Amino acid sequence: MPPRPLRAGILLSRNPIVTKEPSAFVKAFYHYQDELERRLMWTFPWYFYFKRGTLSQRKFDSLQKGPMPRHKGVYYPEGIPDVKHNRERRSKQVVNLPSQSGDGEGDKIIPQSRTTQADEKKDVRSLERKLDSTLYLVINNKEWRLPSFEVSEEATSLHEAAEAGLRELGGSNINTWTVSSTPAAVIKGEVPEFVIKSHILHGQFTPKDFDFAWLTKEEIKEKVKPEYFSSVEALL
Amino acid sequence: MMNWKQGLRAFQAVVRPHISAAQPTLVRAKRTTKLAPGASRVINMVSVISARKKQPRRLKMCKEDQVRHQMIMAAWKLHLRDEKAERTNKLKAQYEKITEACDELQKLDPALYEAATAREKGKRFSPEMRIPTDTPPRQPWQFDWSPPDK
Numbered sequence: 597m598p599p600r601p602l603r604a605g606i607l608l609s610r611n612p613i614v615t616k617e618p619s620a621f622v623k624a625f626y627h628y629q630d631e632l633e634r635r636l637m638w639t640f641p642w643y644f645y646f647k648r649g650t651l652s653q654r655k656f657d658s659l660q661k662g663p664m665p666r667h668k669g670v671y672y673p674e675g676i677p678d679v680k681h682n683r684e685r686r687s688k689q690v691v692n693l694p695s696q697s698g699d700g701e702g703d704k705i706i707p708q709s710r711t712t713q714a715d716e717k718k719d720v721r722s723l724e725r726k727l728d729s730t731l732y733l734v735i736n737n738k739e740w741r742l743p744s745f746e747v748s749e750e751a752t753s754l755h756e757a758a759e760a761g762l763r764e765l766g767g768s769n770i771n772t773w774t775v776s777s778t779p780a781a782v783i784k785g786e787v788p789e790f791v792i793k794s795h796i797l798h799g800q801f802t803p804k805d806f807d808f809a810w811l812t813k814e815e816i817k818e819k820v821k822p823e824y825f826s827s828v829e830a831l832l
Numbered sequence: 833m834m835n836w837k838q839g840l841r842a843f844q845a846v847v848r849p850h851i852s853a854a855q856p857t858l859v860r861a862k863r864t865t866k867l868a869p870g871a872s873r874v875i876n877m878v879s880v881i882s883a884r885k886k887q888p889r890r891l892k893m894c895k896e897d898q899v900r901h902q903m904i905m906a907a908w909k910l911h912l913r914d915e916k917a918e919r920t921n922k923l924k925a926q927y928e929k930i931t932e933a934c935d936e937l938q939k940l941d942p943a944l945y946e947a948a949t950a951r952e953k954g955k956r957f958s959p960e961m962r963i964p965t966d967t968p969p970r971q972p973w974q975f976d977w978s979p980p981d982k
Binding site: 600601611612613614615616621622625632635636637638639641643644678680681685686688689707708710712723724747751753754755768769770776777778779780782784788790795797798799800830 | 891925932934937940969
């Protein structure tokens with residue numbers, strides 16, 4: 597059967613795995629808000645967490661740096677202390693918590709790095725690169741562009757044709773979630789190409805005979821033709 | 833969170849169970865008898881909830897700091913506004929792209945258009961989707977995935 601006079605494209609994206617790196621301005625604002633909140637915080641009710649007279653209370657107590665007490669006839673260059681419940685009320689309260697294991701290092705949480713090996717190697721084929729931004733699949737079939745497929749006469753819907761075409765091209769070991777059966781855009785040309793949006797959840801794209809890459813919006817701009825980029829820019 | 837009245841009732845029920853809730857009286861004198869079992873725990877709880885003695889001193893900013901604070905909050909508001917405008921413009925452009933594509937599809941292939949614009953009832957986000965976190969998991973991506981056997 598002859599194919600229909602249109603093609604089904606797929607915009608396959610890998611959503612960010614880590615949150616976006618905050619800008620210097622956002623970081624500074626969060627720091628300011630955090631300090632304000634600490635300054636206005638109520639005194640820590642230690643007696644709720646540590647039973648009086650227990651070893652854990654003693655451990656906790658020994659770690660606290662008590663406030664400066666107020667004495668009559670003493671000159672305080674940084675203002676007269678205002679202590680209540682063992683807390684200096686004019687500033688934030690610093691609460692030092694004892695470590696669970698005792699040596700102070702055992703319960704320290706070391707987070708995973710936000711940059712991966714794929715970032716160091718600049719491996720554009722890896723799905724583990726640029727964890728904080730959305731990656732899109734582009735393939736090099738004569739020229740760099742989004743993958744697109746012929747729609748046969750038997751096909752009943754665009755998104756099924758696109759998903760089936762993707763698996764034919766890159767193997768079936770790929771788990772995707774189609775955003776909608778409605779096309780997100782049309783790329784006009786000799787044969788109009790209707791773009792279906794989809795997210796990759798697991799697995800990988802492994803085509804046999806051509807190059808592919810997982811790129812961010814900025815990288816796609818450098819790789820594809822300018823007129824092609826302007827037709828898909830709004831989607832990325 | 834308990835409000836103070838509920839806290840008071842709970843406290844009374846433990847300390848002086850013989851007094852019913854209908855007669856709310858507080859003993860202000862120094863306690864000479866031993867507390868009922870569990871009472872000290874309730875006292876602890878109530879004092880955690882109450883603000884007495886735990887509030888910091890009121891924050892008094894000098895004129896200069898007030899201006900600084902207002903400047904920071906105004907800048908933050910502008911930042912949020914810009915972010916929102918950017919997002920709105922992006923969504924608007926995407927919506928226009930969708931309508932353009934649908935119009936084009938209707939002209940080219942009415943059958944596919946019907947299939948593409950039919951209402952998708954009961955469509956849900958996949959539970960396998962992940963929300964971005966501050967730090968990545970040990971294994972950022974699961975490469976060896978195969979479709980389940982049917």
